[in-house]
Amino acid sequence: MSNGMLEETQVIPLAEVEEVDLYHAHHWITKYVFCQDAKVIAIQYSATAILIGLVGLVLSWLMRLQLGFPEVFDFIDAESYYQYVTMHGMIMVIYLLTALFLGGFGNYLIPLMVGARDMVFPYMNMISYWVYLLAVIVLTVSFFVPGGASGAGWTLYPPQAISEGTPGIDGGIILMLVSLVLFIIGFTMGGLNYVVTVLQARARGMTLMRMPLTVWGIFVATILALLAFPALFVAGVMMLLDRVLGTSFFMPEMIVQGEMTSHENGSPLLFQHLFWFFGHPEVYIVALPAFGVVSDIISTHARKNIFGYRMMVWAIVAIGGLSFIVWAHHMYVSGMNPYFGFFFATTTLIIAVPTALKMYNWVLTLYKGNIHLSIPMLFCIAFILTFLNGGITGLFLGNVIVDIPLSDTMFVVAHFHMVMGIAPVLVIFAAIYHWFPKMSGRMLHEGWGQFHFWITFLGSYLIYFPMHYLGFVGVPRRYFEIGETAFVPPSAATLNEFITVMVLIVGFAQVVFMANIIISIFKGKPAGDNPWNATSLEWQTATTPPGHGNFGDELPVVYRWAYAYSMPGVEADFVPQNMPPGEVKRTDSATGPVAEDPPELHQ
Amino acid sequence: MSLFHEMTKKPWLVDPAEANEVREVGAFFLPAGKVGLRVFLVVVTVIFTLITIAYADRMLFANWLPMPEPWVLWLNTALLIASSAAMQFARNGTKQDDMSGVRDGLVWAGVFTFAFLTGQLYVWQQLVDLGYYANTNTANAFFYLLTAAHGLHMAGGLIAWWRSYSRMRRGASVADLRLSVELCTTYWHYLLLIWLVLFALLLIS
Ligand code: HEM
Ligand SMILES: [Cu+2]
Numbered sequence: 001m002s003n004g005m006l007e008e009t010q011v012i013p014l015a016e017v018e019e020v021d022l023y024h025a026h027h028w029i030t031k032y033v034f035c036q037d038a039k040v041i042a043i044q045y046s047a048t049a050i051l052i053g054l055v056g057l058v059l060s061w062l063m064r065l066q067l068g069f070p071e072v073f074d075f076i077d078a079e080s081y082y083q084y085v086t087m088h089g090m091i092m093v094i095y096l097l098t099a100l101f102l103g104g105f106g107n108y109l110i111p112l113m114v115g116a117r118d119m120v121f122p123y124m125n126m127i128s129y130w131v132y133l134l135a136v137i138v139l140t141v142s143f144f145v146p147g148g149a150s151g152a153g154w155t156l157y158p159p160q161a162i163s164e165g166t167p168g169i170d171g172g173i174i175l176m177l178v179s180l181v182l183f184i185i186g187f188t189m190g191g192l193n194y195v196v197t198v199l200q201a202r203a204r205g206m207t208l209m210r211m212p213l214t215v216w217g218i219f220v221a222t223i224l225a226l227l228a229f230p231a232l233f234v235a236g237v238m239m240l241l242d243r244v245l246g247t248s249f250f251m252p253e254m255i256v257q258g259e260m261t262s263h264e265n266g267s268p269l270l271f272q273h274l275f276w277f278f279g280h281p282e283v284y285i286v287a288l289p290a291f292g293v294v295s296d297i298i299s300t301h302a303r304k305n306i307f308g309y310r311m312m313v314w315a316i317v318a319i320g321g322l323s324f325i326v327w328a329h330h331m332y333v334s335g336m337n338p339y340f341g342f343f344f345a346t347t348t349l350i351i352a353v354p355t356a357l358k359m360y361n362w363v364l365t366l367y368k369g370n371i372h373l374s375i376p377m378l379f380c381i382a383f384i385l386t387f388l389n390g391g392i393t394g395l396f397l398g399n400v401i402v403d404i405p406l407s408d409t410m411f412v413v414a415h416f417h418m419v420m421g422i423a424p425v426l427v428i429f430a431a432i433y434h435w436f437p438k439m440s441g442r443m444l445h446e447g448w449g450q451f452h453f454w455i456t457f458l459g460s461y462l463i464y465f466p467m468h469y470l471g472f473v474g475v476p477r478r479y480f481e482i483g484e485t486a487f488v489p490p491s492a493a494t495l496n497e498f499i500t501v502m503v504l505i506v507g508f509a510q511v512v513f514m515a516n517i518i519i520s521i522f523k524g525k526p527a528g529d530n531p532w533n534a535t536s537l538e539w540q541t542a543t544t545p546p547g548h549g550n551f552g553d554e555l556p557v558v559y560r561w562a563y564a565y566s567m568p569g570v571e572a573d574f575v576p577q578n579m580p581p582g583e584v585k586r587t588d589s590a591t592g593p594v595a596e597d598p599p600e601l602h603q
Numbered sequence: 604m605s606l607f608h609e610m611t612k613k614p615w616l617v618d619p620a621e622a623n624e625v626r627e628v629g630a631f632f633l634p635a636g637k638v639g640l641r642v643f644l645v646v647v648t649v650i651f652t653l654i655t656i657a658y659a660d661r662m663l664f665a666n667w668l669p670m671p672e673p674w675v676l677w678l679n680t681a682l683l684i685a686s687s688a689a690m691q692f693a694r695n696g697t698k699q700d701d702m703s704g705v706r707d708g709l710v711w712a713g714v715f716t717f718a719f720l721t722g723q724l725y726v727w728q729q730l731v732d733l734g735y736y737a738n739t740n741t742a743n744a745f746f747y748l749l750t751a752a753h754g755l756h757m758a759g760g761l762i763a764w765w766r767s768y769s770r771m772r773r774g775a776s777v778a779d780l781r782l783s784v785e786l787c788t789t790y791w792h793y794l795l796l797i798w799l800v801l802f803a804l805l806l807i808s
Binding site: 313 | 609612614638650666744
């Protein structure tokens with residue numbers, strides 16, 4: 001027998017090799033700056049994402065000022081307006097949401113929730129953050145190069161993205177593409193960590209089906225991202241070559257200002273396919289972690305187990321799979337073969353099935369629950385409503401015949417802000433209110449939280465509901481100014497003013513939120529280890545915030561799933577995942593075998 | 604236990620047999636590094652597949668002017684095969700606790716890989732001299748793109764190679780090198796496979 005055979009069998013089951021050599025920082029620089037601890041990396045990721053997200057937010061204010069009050073603000077001209085649109089869209093989707101959900105929450109929650117000391121490749125994890133930071137810096141620099149940032153729209157469609165007449169074709173678009181390529185490289189390093197940590201580094205007893213849904217959501221979203229980002233990567237590199245070397249991957253023959261360009265016979269449609277092959281899964285890269293987080297938060301704050309856990313897991317996986325075969329619903333008006341349209345409309349509608357299933361399960365989880373209307377819970381309920389709303393307009397747009405007149409109108413803007421703008425952001429807020437106590441050891445201020453929630457929730461509906469209507473009457477998207485048209489009634493202008501005022505009010509609520517975070521870090525009410533009486537492992541750490549290595553001297557051992565709430569016959573209304581069955585206190589009235597033993601009591 | 608089987612579990616039912624006893628985990632009986640490499644190779648596959656699909660799509664266009672395939676490409680292919688073989692040799696060395704085998708294998712793998720990359724650059728130089736610029740025809744552009752993408756992946760592999768190699772120089776034992784050499788070997792074989800597919804694609808177009 002060769003040693004090779006031996007080697008295959010010799011690998012020790014992970015249950016016993018758990019104790020890893022932890023990396024130890026010896027200098028404050030390696031402890032707080034170039035740190036390999038996933039929790040520190042998570043905070044770095046989150047802080048960077050939120051900062052650049054604030055830039056995206058300010059850009060949206062500028063756009064709204066222009067749309068609400070055209071010709072009032074001299075410093076916004078058509079060129080800069082397009083730059084705002086582009087940078088806003090790109091920043092929000094990629095550099096805020098993707099980075100925050102995967103780099104931020106993924107890094108913080110995966111190791112803690114599966115009971116690992118850290119990510120499996122900590123060094124690579126650290127590099128991932130620094131490459132991300134570099135990508136953000138490169139993107140930011142693009143505002144300041146001659147010609148300014150790209151104004152191509154966040155979809156960066158060629159040929160216009162790199163043709164004369166579009167703002168930012170000198171440096172802006174180049175930096176944008178370089179930044180995207182860097183982002184993807186950085187993400188891939190992080191993504192390998194998230195996937196392999198979930199697969200290989202779980203604590204003893206943490207079977208896949210005992211993982212909290214948050215972990216499932218982030219896990220599947222990471223797989224999607226690993227498979228989808230390469231399409232953006234390839235498209236980005238090819239466009240960069242078209243722009244820098246003058247190749248013709250995407251650039252057709254064109255006459256610009258009376259002269260033939262040197263490009264020949266490229267295929268702009270190819271870009272659209274590559275872009276949306278990434279772009280649609282991207283929606284779910286953001287949505288799946290949100291789904292997971294919502295499931296866990298409503299279960300905890302309604303003191304009830306999640307309804308249909310297994311269905312929820314499968315739905316996440318099914319949505320993930322289906323999201324790769326719907327991309328061309330973004331291309332109904334691109335002139336592609338109508339039979340394609342039929343196919344993609346069908347797949348798009350099929351995705352609604354697992355998604356609706358999740359909706360029902362959330363509602364059934366809340367049904368007869370002991371609902372605590374805490375801030376995280378409020379945000380989650382708001383998410384469910386908002387996602388439902390955006391999902392339904394999505395069914396409209398998924399049909400070719402409805403999409404054609406609505407395409408490129410404000411209706412689309414309203415739709416995608418509902419599903420992937422507002423909805424995930426509501427979950428981010430929910431998650432921050434929920435986990436901030438673990439990250440900082442202090443609670444966020446409840447009253448300010450209420451204020452933040454109601455203004456944000458009602459405000460975003462007042463912003464986006466009217467926008468659907470604007471879309472119906474035909475107000476186009478990505479227009480600097482519509483001026484006078486025969487079909488848009490003057491009342492649209494009043495509505496636009498109203499929307500802009502609402503945007504500023506909602507914006508103010510975010511300032512309050514930021515203040516709440518900063519003040520609470522220092523002055524918040526001490527939270528204790530487990531303020532929400534939650535079952536999952538991150539709440540069972542020895543110290544709060546969790547120390548280096550997460551779980552004190554001994555790794556937790558997991559005995560049950562994460563949804564053991566309000567179990568009959570058990571004294572407390574929750575049983576932590578790592579509490580040995582023998583230690584579960586039973587109520588006096590309970591006699592004989594209770595709690596964990598009778599299966600039928602759990603469902 | 605297969606992943607699928609695992610996913611059919613009903614965690615809310617407590618199986619009395621499992622209640623007190625917790626089972627081991629880790630979805631695969633493999634070190635994290637191996638699982639990580641496999642996931643990464645999937646990502647690499649997606650990248651090359653997408654470029655290949657784009658390539659095939661563009662081949663159908665009317666003004667596609669295929670490039671000549673310089674004979675040096677055949678030589679480079681041989682070099683790449685040699686580097687892969689050398690890696691395998693090193694890998695066999697780690698299995699048989701044969702340090703000198705590991706050393707020879709690693710050194711030669713590095714040498715052949717460097718030679719391959721140099722050869723690829725030479726091909727580029729030759730084509731540019733002949734006037735096949737990336738912007739004269741999309742076939743050329745794809746050729747440069749594919750070779751560059753593959754070359755950069757090889758260069759990335761050389762970083763991993765360098766880390767094993769310098770660990771060996773610093774006196775690491777065979778056991779210490781086993782995993783990293785194995786990972787390098789897998790990566791080299793896989794990139795060889797990708798190169799063969801790409802080369803075949805270039806030849807038939
Ligand atoms: C306070 C919140 C926000 C406001 C007021 C806002 C406002 C706007 C406005 C006015 C546009 C331009 C519409 C057009 O003319 O086409 C826009 C575009 C866009 N927004 Fe937002 N937005 C907000 C948050 C977000 C978030 C959180 C996301 C994350 C997904 C997002 C993603 C996008 C995208 C992808 C575009 C399209 C950009 C383009 O057309 O190239 N927005 N937003
Ligand atoms: Cu889509």
